[in-house]
Amino acid sequence: xxxAQETLANGMNVTxxxxxxxxxxxxxxxxxxxxDRVPPHKAGLRAxxxxxxxxxxxxxxxxxxxxxxxRQEAGAGGGMRVEMQxxxxxxxxxxxxxxxxxxxxxxxxxxxxADWTEDDVxxxxxxxxxxxxxxxxxxxxxxxxxxxFQRALWGDTVWTRPVWGTPQTRDQITLADVRGFYETxxxxxxxxxxxVTPFAESEALRMVTEAFGRHEPRQVAAPAPFxxxxxxxxxETDMNLAVESAMLLVGVPLPPVxxxxxxxxxxxxxxxxxxxxxxxSDKTIATGLTLADRIGGSSVSPIDVMPVSLTSHPxxxxxxxxxxxxxxxxxxxxxxxxLGLAEAPLTQEQLQRAKLRAINLNALxxxxxxxxxxxxxxxxLVGATATDSETFSARVMAVTAEDLQSFAAEQFTRxxxxxxxxxx
Amino acid sequence: xxxxRPTLSGIALLAAMLACACAWAAPVIDDSTLVTQxxxxxxxxxxxxxxxxxxVAAGFAIRASVLYESEQERGLSDIVRHMMLDVPGPDxxxxxTSLGDTGAIFDSHTSLDSTQIRxxxxxxxxxxxxxxxxKAVFEPVFxxxxxxxxxxxxxxxxxxxxxxxxGRHHMLLWETxxxxxxxxxxxxxxATGVAAYSADALAAFHKKHYVPNNxxxxxxxxxxxxxxxxxxxxxAGGYASHTVDVPAVTPAxxxxxxxxxxxxxxxxxxxxxxxxxxxxIDNKRDVCTLDLIYALLGExxxxxxxxxxxxxxxxxVVPQVEFITRRDPGLFIITLLCQPEAELNxxxxxxxxxxxxxxEPITEQELQRARxxxxxxxxxxxxxxxGQVGSMGFYEAIDTYRFAIDYLAExxxxxxxxxxxxxxxxxxxxxxxxxIIRPRKPGDATKEARLIP
Numbered sequence: 001x002x003x004a005q006e007t008l009a010n011g012m013n014v015t016x017x018x019x020x021x022x023x024x025x026x027x028x029x030x031x032x033x034x035x036d037r038v039p040p041h042k043a044g045l046r047a048x049x050x051x052x053x054x055x056x057x058x059x060x061x062x063x064x065x066x067x068x069x070x071r072q073e074a075g076a077g078g079g080m081r082v083e084m085q086x087x088x089x090x091x092x093x094x095x096x097x098x099x100x101x102x103x104x105x106x107x108x109x110x111x112x113x114a115d116w117t118e119d120d121v122x123x124x125x126x127x128x129x130x131x132x133x134x135x136x137x138x139x140x141x142x143x144x145x146x147x148x149f150q151r152a153l154w155g156d157t158v159w160t161r162p163v164w165g166t167p168q169t170r171d172q173i174t175l176a177d178v179r180g181f182y183e184t185x186x187x188x189x190x191x192x193x194x195x196v197t198p199f200a201e202s203e204a205l206r207m208v209t210e211a212f213g214r215h216e217p218r219q220v221a222a223p224a225p226f227x228x229x230x231x232x233x234x235x236e237t238d239m240n241l242a243v244e245s246a247m248l249l250v251g252v253p254l255p256p257v258x259x260x261x262x263x264x265x266x267x268x269x270x271x272x273x274x275x276x277x278x279x280x281s282d283k284t285i286a287t288g289l290t291l292a293d294r295i296g297g298s299s300v301s302p303i304d305v306m307p308v309s310l311t312s313h314p315x316x317x318x319x320x321x322x323x324x325x326x327x328x329x330x331x332x333x334x335x336x337x338x339l340g341l342a343e344a345p346l347t348q349e350q351l352q353r354a355k356l357r358a359i360n361l362n363a364l365x366x367x368x369x370x371x372x373x374x375x376x377x378x379x380x381l382v383g384a385t386a387t388d389s390e391t392f393s394a395r396v397m398a399v400t401a402e403d404l405q406s407f408a409a410e411q412f413t414r415x416x417x418x419x420x421x422x423x424x
Numbered sequence: 425x426x427x428x429r430p431t432l433s434g435i436a437l438l439a440a441m442l443a444c445a446c447a448w449a450a451p452v453i454d455d456s457t458l459v460t461q462x463x464x465x466x467x468x469x470x471x472x473x474x475x476x477x478x479x480v481a482a483g484f485a486i487r488a489s490v491l492y493e494s495e496q497e498r499g500l501s502d503i504v505r506h507m508m509l510d511v512p513g514p515d516x517x518x519x520x521t522s523l524g525d526t527g528a529i530f531d532s533h534t535s536l537d538s539t540q541i542r543x544x545x546x547x548x549x550x551x552x553x554x555x556x557x558x559k560a561v562f563e564p565v566f567x568x569x570x571x572x573x574x575x576x577x578x579x580x581x582x583x584x585x586x587x588x589x590x591g592r593h594h595m596l597l598w599e600t601x602x603x604x605x606x607x608x609x610x611x612x613x614x615a616t617g618v619a620a621y622s623a624d625a626l627a628a629f630h631k632k633h634y635v636p637n638n639x640x641x642x643x644x645x646x647x648x649x650x651x652x653x654x655x656x657x658x659x660a661g662g663y664a665s666h667t668v669d670v671p672a673v674t675p676a677x678x679x680x681x682x683x684x685x686x687x688x689x690x691x692x693x694x695x696x697x698x699x700x701x702x703x704x705i706d707n708k709r710d711v712c713t714l715d716l717i718y719a720l721l722g723e724x725x726x727x728x729x730x731x732x733x734x735x736x737x738x739x740x741v742v743p744q745v746e747f748i749t750r751r752d753p754g755l756f757i758i759t760l761l762c763q764p765e766a767e768l769n770x771x772x773x774x775x776x777x778x779x780x781x782x783x784e785p786i787t788e789q790e791l792q793r794a795r796x797x798x799x800x801x802x803x804x805x806x807x808x809x810x811g812q813v814g815s816m817g818f819y820e821a822i823d824t825y826r827f828a829i830d831y832l833a834e835x836x837x838x839x840x841x842x843x844x845x846x847x848x849x850x851x852x853x854x855x856x857x858x859x860i861i862r863p864r865k866p867g868d869a870t871k872e873a874r875l876i877p
């Protein structure tokens with residue numbers, strides 16, 4: 001899709017893409033606000049602030065007369081979501097052309113010029129506790145496992161802190177904290193917007209400039225550099241009352257998003273994942289795994305390769321649920337396949353399957369205007385370029401079995417394992 | 425509506441929305457890059473180019489459904505589709521899993537009017553997968569041993585569906601409304617009926633219906649028309665066509681009185697559905713008018729039925745309005761899920777709202793709001809290429825893909841007077857099909873009854 005990139009006078013980065021999605025527009029607004037901006041004892045401050053924003057956006061849509069069109073679209077298939085990733089926070093929306101300008105206006109006022117009350121902060125904390133699956137004041141098993149894995153892979157960095165904080169750290173967050181955080185970091189010069197519309201580039205840019213151009217930039221200190229300290233393989237273990245089986249997250253670091261190494265990493269992902277992938281095809285691993293869960297009528301496998309997140313430090317990771325006595329054989333089985341990529345080249349059939357899988361998954365992640373806006377903006381937020389996106393398929397198709405093997409030999413020299421065991 | 429959508433969450437509507445109704449809107453399905461070609465064997469290929477998008481969606485729309493099944497073939501459309509795509513053959517992975525394993529999206533379903541089979545893939549993977557996709561549709565293998573293995577599970581699933589209250593309710597509704605029309609038969613057949621089939625019967629059904637002149641292939645995305653048409657001609661042009669001998673079906677006449685079925689089941693709440701014979705695809709003006717009535721009554725929290733039920737009934741009643749366009753006139757359905765004590769009030773409310781549509785013209789403002797609801801819903805349904813293939817394939821199977829492109833323009837032609845005329849002509853409370861499933865109390869027996877609505 002034809003894309004154009006501009007930087008507004010206030011420092012906000014804007015990408016406009018002319019979509020082929022009929023009358024629907026996709027919008028993604030990201031702010032480069034990482035966990036390093038949050039004091040350790042206030043872990044969860046980003047999450048609480050984002051949750052407050054979600055409340056403001058929701059109430060804005062519900063109450064403002066000029067946003068009635070958005071209300072109607074929310075009922076007809078459009079919508080908005082507010083999320084957080086390792087390096088940035090994000091808001092995304094899907095609207096028709098008729099509701100695009102009101103939406104941009106709402107986003108602009110909510111993200112850069114809003115205020116709220118103590119009640120909003122309290123409600124935001126409660127929502128996070130409910131949504132996080134926390135039990136008895138503890139963080140969820142998934143968040144705990146993720147934190148262990150990050151520590152094993154990178155050492156004691158800001159990434160090991162639970163992104164939603166803990167009930168204890170969120171208790172420390174006050175109205176003044178949220179206001180201060182918002183005023184410091186929710187600034188146009190840390191923001192990047194991607195908009196997919198049927199409008200001409202100039203018209204889309206006019207709408208964005210009208211909505212966001214009025215906000216002044218503010219000086220923000222440079223982010224703390226990511227200080228990974230681990231140089232060898234590590235395992236981090238903990239226990240959790242709420243889990244019935246052992247949970248493992250086993251993975252290796254990948255090169256930066258957009259690089260040729262990352263492209264090869266995605267081929268490795270394709271080779272390992274899926275029903276015909278190396279992991280699922282190895283029946284010896286299945287012996288120690290728990291039974292598949294059934295969620296909403298679908299079967300959820302006890303072993304899966306995690307989708308590769310678009311972050312500044314991506315990784316290739318496998319999650320598994322195993323009976324406690326089979327942790328060692330499961331760990332060994334997973335690593336045999338990840339590290340095995342360096343031992344022998346894939347067959348041509350395996351390579352072809354892995355490549356197809358990599359390019360299909362990459363393309364389908366951008367299926368629809370909101371998804372396309374999200375993927376493109378996330379790439380930008382982690383330093384990749386539009387060209388990196390546009391050439392992805394061609395670069396995947398150029399990877400040979402030997403390329404993949406030498407990549408794995410150079411890249412997969414250390415691994416990290418997060419292990420969560422049931423108590424007792 | 426082109427495809428069934430889930431019930432939508434209620435979001436307040438205000439008249440102020442009209443302020444932006446005049447803004448520019450892009451066509452939902454832009455036909456400026458659309459090309460069609462019929463291959464010599466009768467396969468109709470429709471291609472819409474979206475250059476640079478990196479994605480392609482393709483779908484076969486096949487005229488195989490209850491409408492085209494003979495007495496001896498009941499349920500075979502769905503069974504054949506399931507067996508050819510979802511069940512592993514003698515040597516391994518099923519087609520759906522195998523194509524899905526490449527990271528592409530592959531899905532299929534059979535409805536009352538057609539069978540649709542779809543693939544969505546990256547543009548760079550599409551030409552690699554297209555041969556497998558085409559071969560899966562034209563050259564499936566039906567193995568007797570695999571069929572014998574699948575049959576018990578298939579029967580078990582059908583029995584489960586028939587026993588579930590909502591499944592039973594749905595079946596009763598269509599069966600009661602269409603006693604002498606194929607729409608009254610379950611798409612997937614019955615547990616008893618499927619037991620009579622053999623793998624040979626499945627293969628014979630496939631051979632008869634899955635011929636190029638009985639289907640269309642729709643492709644939307646990052647392809648060049650000339651290239652993809654040449655590829656399709658090479659892959660599918662060799663399959664022979666033949667005349668498809670299907671039973672003649674006459675559209676069911678609109679009922680002249682009410683039909684009612686009442687059953688009891690082990691459920692906590694009551695399920696009530698009113699249904700009326702709507703318009704078929706050959707009457708597009710009335711189809712669009714019924715779509716607008718569906719939006720007026722059931723979409724958004726200012727929907728008339730939601731508001732009236734909230735005002736009239738003390739207990740929460742969950743309404744759902746449904747109208748899916750079909751080749752022959754299908755059903756306009758209003759379903760209520762309620763506590764037993766709220767049933768009568770809720771039913772009165774439904775009848776009252778329909779009467780109101782006949783007695784009082786709606787306002788222009790209400791019509792605009794309903795149009796806007798339809799426009800927005802249709803835009804979101806078609807924001808992906810898979811959605812566009814789905815919409816065009818849906819209409820191609822019952823009429824022509826063109827209606828997917830022209831649909832919103834036709835909706836905009838509907839007038840306030842059309843709403844009143846269609847409500848009067850089609851939605852007469854005294855000529856409805858009413859099906860109720862109430863909670864069974866200890867000692868109750870299953871009953872059938874004839875009631876006044």
